[in-house]
Amino acid sequence: MTGDGALGGGMDTFRHQGLTFDVRDGGPAEGEVVLLLHGFPQDATSWRHVEPLLHAAGLRTLAPDQRGYSPGAAPRATAAYRLPALVGDAVALA
Numbered sequence: 001m002t003g004d005g006a007l008g009g010g011m012d013t014f015r016h017q018g019l020t021f022d023v024r025d026g027g028p029a030e031g032e033v034v035l036l037l038h039g040f041p042q043d044a045t046s047w048r049h050v051e052p053l054l055h056a057a058g059l060r061t062l063a064p065d066q067r068g069y070s071p072g073a074a075p076r077a078t079a080a081y082r083l084p085a086l087v088g089d090a091v092a093l094a
Contacts (some may be wrong), residue, residue: 011025014072017091019070019072019094020072020073021066021089022065022069022070022071024061025060025063027058027061031055031058031059033060033061034057034062035093035094037049037064037090038063043065044064044069047061047063051063064079064090067080
């Protein structure tokens with residue numbers, strides 16, 4: 001996990017199973033974490049209007065670009081996009 005500390009805990013990417021996912025990390029660093037998962041064909045920016053409301057409530061948000069949406073997390077094999085892989089990514093981030 002990397003970042004400059006500007007938002008939330010300062011995370012802007014996280015690695016899982018050799019993939020690097022972009023992450024929007026915002027809100028108070030010590031706030032309870034809310035994991036925001038986008039659908040198809042959106043990306044993490046789909047939460048941009050909701051994030052400020054959650055931050056104002058004292059919550060930290062983590063909104064990753066899921067597989068296929070982060071340049072470093074776009075495996076070629078279709079099997080890599082099955083539900084167990086997507087759930088594993090979310091669990092690893094949480």
